[in-house]
Amino acid sequence: MATAGHSGVVKTGTSSSPSTVAVGIKTATLDQSADLFDATALSDGQFRKRIQGLKDCQIDVSGDFAGDTANGWADIINSVHDDTDLFVQVLPDGTNGYEWQVCASEYTIDFDASDVISASASLLANDSGGPADVGSP
């Protein structure tokens, strides 16, 4: 059954298992990946074999900018300015999803007199252990 987008939640914090819901986030994309290396050797037959390398993730968030002290945006801004990590949970149904330790690589704030102030940010994995399950994803 489909899950309505508005059910989603993004939580951030400076320690694992963050409980603070990020303010103003309207869209979130969690892109989890893993390097795959071709391991096909001579005499392995006609089908290709692969092994997994490092796992990785990129989390892109965007929405309304709620000020530099607001939950979520403060952690992201501090990560870029102070070179710190943050912990992010992306929970598409509000309860279940994944948690990564990440570092923010960039944030952008757009402002216009005829609109709300919006912001976006990119977060990259900085987590030797990989993702943690939250709930039953």
Place this chain on the structure above:
Amino acid sequence: MALAGKGASVYLTGAATSFSTEAASVVSGKTYAIDDTAKEIFDPATAVVVWDDGSPVDAADIEDINMLHGQVTFDSGYTVAGSVTFNSGKYLPRTEITTAKGGSVSVRRGRPDTSTLNTSARQRTGTTIDASGSLETFDPDLGTAVGGGKTLLELLDDDQTFVVEFNPGSGSVLRCRARMAREEMTTGTGEDDVAMGMLEWEMDAATSQEGYQMGIAWG
């Protein structure tokens, strides 16, 4: 909570101006801020002398001077004796760009892959921080004065450094030392066309006379 863009404002700084015996008040712990907020962006080319109880504070007792927000943080082992003042230095006066329509600010830090053996997922290390931004204005010839006899156009023409301030209207303000990268003027004959000016800036960090960094900071 969302913030309306109409509540935001943008300022640019002009020519350095001397100050003397400016009172400061405690922000928290050992950090003190200049009381006169019009003077809180310091000129990195001029030494800032901090006094405590009528005497200059030794440089070894100062942990940091925030040149973008007019604050001094004393060393943890230093005990403040009396009134703290910024006894001499120069500040950069701010001018609001009242013709501004909108723009953007982008801040980024290098995050090269530094994954090590015997790990499961990718690790990264923070490197340099950079920033850039843009501003659209209804000032078609970019003739708005920003102080010191300079206009927006002359910031590019004369290769001037300045501090750009973005105030979202709530919370802190973002300040970045910058240099103008591009300026554009457009107009047209369409019903919706009005003459516009557009500028793009990029970070140009400085080190103050005392060795403190002046790049970008919220405060």
